[in-house]
Amino acid sequence: MSDWREVELGRGLRVKHGWAFKGEHFRDAGEQIVLTPGNFHDKGGFKPKNGTEKFYDGTYPEQFLLKRGDVVTAMTEQARGLLGSTATIPKDDTYLHNQRIGLIEITDPEVLDLRYVYHLMNAAVVRRQLYATATGAKVRHTAPERIQSVQVEVPDILTQRVIAELLDGIDGLIENNRRRVAVLEEMARAIYREWFVKFRYPGHEDVPIVDSTLGPIPEGWEVSTCGAELNFIGGGTPSKSEPSYWDGGTVAWYTPTDLTKTGWRYAAPSASAITGQGLAKSSARLFPAGSVMMTSRATLGVLAIATTEATTNQGFIVILPDERWSPGFVYEWLDSKAGELSALGTGATFKEITKGSF
Template sequence: MSEIKAWRSSALKGLIHVKHGFPFKSEYFADAGKHVVLTPGNFWESGGFKYQPGKEKFYDAQFPADYLHKRGDLIVAMTEQAEGLLGSMAFVPEDGRYLHNQRIGKVTATSGDIDLGFLYYAFRTQSVRTQLSNTASGSKVRHTSPERIYEVSLPLPPVETQKGIAAALSVLDAKIDLNNRINAELEALAKTIYDYWFVQFDFPDDNGRPYKTSGGRMVWNDTLKREIPAGWAGDNIGSVADVLGGGTPTKANNSYWNGDIPFFTPTDATGDTFQLVTEETITESGLANCSSQTFDRGVVFITARGSVGKVVIAGRAMAMNQSCYALRPKTPESYPYVFLHAKRLVHHLKVKASGSTFNSIVTNDIDWTQLVRPPTEKILAFCAVTRPMFERIERGLRENRELTQLRDWLLPLLMNGQVRVA
């Protein structure tokens, strides 16, 4: 008998235990604190843990100690926060910080016949997702339960084989995570340089010294109501980029859709610096019959409705819908500056909207928001420093896309024994 046939399918009952979360009281949620309450919103759609700085739910009250996670604890989404998230699993990334509420379950092994790393990947297969979806309850918000999870059946190779499968897949995930961390550090470094040059005005002077700190001449600007370096000005973002709109071809004509042209919308902006792919695509006919044009690589998008205020760089030529603005750099190589300048614009708009709902960006917001306008040569000097950082970010994102495709291709083959780990 081959090894594949020897892999028995087994339900998870008796192999794991799923512990529901604690009913944390909303009146004790805080804007800051030591402990963060995990929810299904902390999951990537692919099943990984998603840390969202600035969106944490801190908890400022007593709670049972056994609801505080250790690094490496396995948790599962019991509620479908978004399509495809039901049953997503993640490993908690650090000790003593995270709590799980009633929409999250903590998974522990109760048998030596199951490896939790293998289980984590098994719960990303279509077979397991289908089983959970078919048994979920609820109409608007779908739920699963420990009992339904125990009924999930999956091929169960020997535990050493399980560990080998998990190790092989985790190598790919580790590289993806490393690229993500490098990208985050590089973008943060580029922003720090931007702030140092264009907010604090300590760009290198003619002698390589920090301009303002070294006594560089500052003059009052009536437009900005502040002092800025001599020779600089105040202007809107249209001084460094053409501000363009988009449009959507009618959904009634099928020949306009599912073509070769990526079609960017606010839902595509998920936090990456560069937008490489989009959920929807249109045809040449669709492009000809809507208000969008094709925007080249390096054009910066700002989402104006829906997920408002997200800023991304087009990583390839694509069209765009009417819920966004496109900022086409007047000098193509200056896209790093335009990207960070757009983030500065969004920051100004959010500060202006303090106390009210920030639910859209309109043309007047862009036209009337005055920002510091450095000389072109200073912008290009900044981009010469930071452009290699952005090029490395883009390479990391492209590599991650390839690694993700490889991992997702290997996943079902490893899980059903078609590919074996040596």
Template sequence: MNNKEWKPHKLDELGSVGRGKSRHRPRNAAHLYGGPYPFFQTGDIKAAGFHLTEFTQTYSEDGLAQSKLWEPGTLCITIAANIAENAILGVKGCFPDSVVGFIPDPKKADVRFVKYYLDTLKLQMQSISRGTTQDNLSVDKLLSFDFNTPTLKTQQRIADILATYDELIENSQRRIKILESMARGLYREWFVHFRFPGHEGHPRVASALGEIPEGWSVVKFGDLYNTGSGGTPSRARPEYFMEGSIAWVKSQELLDGFVLSTEERITERAILESSAKVFPANTVLVALYGATIGKLAILSQAAATNQACCAVLSKLNSYGREFAYLTLLVNREKIIGMRLGAAQQNISQVLLRNFECLKPQDELVHRFSKVTAPFFDGILTLQRQIENIRRTRDLLLPRLLSGQIEVEAT
């Protein structure tokens, strides 16, 4: 392949570019939502992998009337809040004006190639988007970037190579979802619907939470678990961060899975001289406030956290990570509904400890943990595989997209 084949193009020279639509005011009007049309928001795009299929909101017919339904294969690019995140629509869907849609000209561009190229520009786009109040990447700024592109066949060949890695990642992610569903389903079967092994021999008795199996009790979450939070070492003290060896978890890194690595690390001195503290591996974390409020994570290694993360530590041997994590997951909306604070709407440690929950018999919880621990271990193994695959792909990506590695168009 001759590098002279590579020529700079603006994004709108490779296809059509348009902003999403969400014109209705107020935007939270109830009649706009709850229908059959997926409504993808910036957070959904940030959380997506290669393809965008998962969503947290839907539009009704009224919602669709003031928006637009985009076709699968559209590249979605965030320009506000989460800057330059992107994913390719896997289903028909709508999105707001904080998202730009790119539809490639089939004679000029492969949407996968454009997506990968955009990944290499993400840091630059985020850098020029920083504002005094809210980060924002205007469409004009987006269209100012050059996309250095080879022939369409070479684009397709490069995209095929990189997409192989993303297919492996998506396959592992599907397996994770299956394991998560199995663990969550078993929890509901045993501790919500009370169809646990031997349930036939347990008559129901009245309680503050309705009828429960005999031998169970209603307790506060704090009777089963201690809670704690960390802190943020002073940014004015570079020795707290430079060459740090201790993983430091922030609330935005809690994404309902294991925390394998962190954006930042802190030093031993930071632990000694600040409110940050180290929690052991397998500690369950809850985001107390912020964009990820209520989200959970499990530490894969000992790590410190900031003050927006609440650590959940077992008081009783039987009540480990599995029961803690799934109790919080299944009751998340209820817990968030109890939140306090008019400004930030935060969950507090006190609220969490006072949350009423069921305490089954210790032997049953121990049995549950033994059954579900392999599910959690399997999720951790798959997450590590994904991290390794992603690392390999990211090493290849800039070299392929700069023409350093030559490929033969087929």
């Protein structure tokens, strides 16, 4: 990279704080949405909150209404991996620039290109420096001046624009695939509920409906329990004070955060991994690909299908593959029973679904 040069980000950009929007004006519906770290994917990119947004109906300075194409970065690690995550605002006159979000503005367009900076901010070289200078014991924070002091190597401005255009194209393909997957998942959900909740499956017209302990069901169907029909296990956490249980680990080890931060049907790679020794010396259990993970502690009923062998901490019930029930069927059944499963949760400090009640 002989034609690249080292620069401090502050030579070509500035980061602006947002505004402190008043909680008394937050609403469940409206026109403008208060942007939060929850609107960022941990690897970067904008994440709609789909029904959990906080709308704002108070007055605010006009400059804090974001525009399509604005580049913003999370300055608070609301969830693991979010510090420094950077996103592009998808549309005009909708999102409000909250105080713990940084708005990136180019001050010298001969030094840095905004689209290149978007991708650069999501690269490990920047994230590592932000983590190293962040403050806070439990929740990590960064600040505009710390972001501006990050050192990076960059090419000339024309090369930056070419690289950014290529990466934007790849991001576009990824987003299109996400949308297609979302459509397919909704189709699967609709078919499941039509056939197995409303009992309008092919040929249902010829099958009588009979009474059962759960209410009317098609004749020939049976009422059973999860304990009788499913094989499931829990998880565990190897001692964090024993490095040999963690250092160089290759066994995927999931926590509920791994599922909640993506919301994907098929599990993304876990943020942590344990060693074979950590697995052997703890209550963590190894399960195969195709197992359905369900969070069972604090955050209840979040689901994902494992794509590799993996383990979890104790905040899960994991339903193992079974030749009678496909992972997709188990996933949809659990999803359709979300309210009932949540009602099983007990506990004073945090709710938990025990394997016995499940």
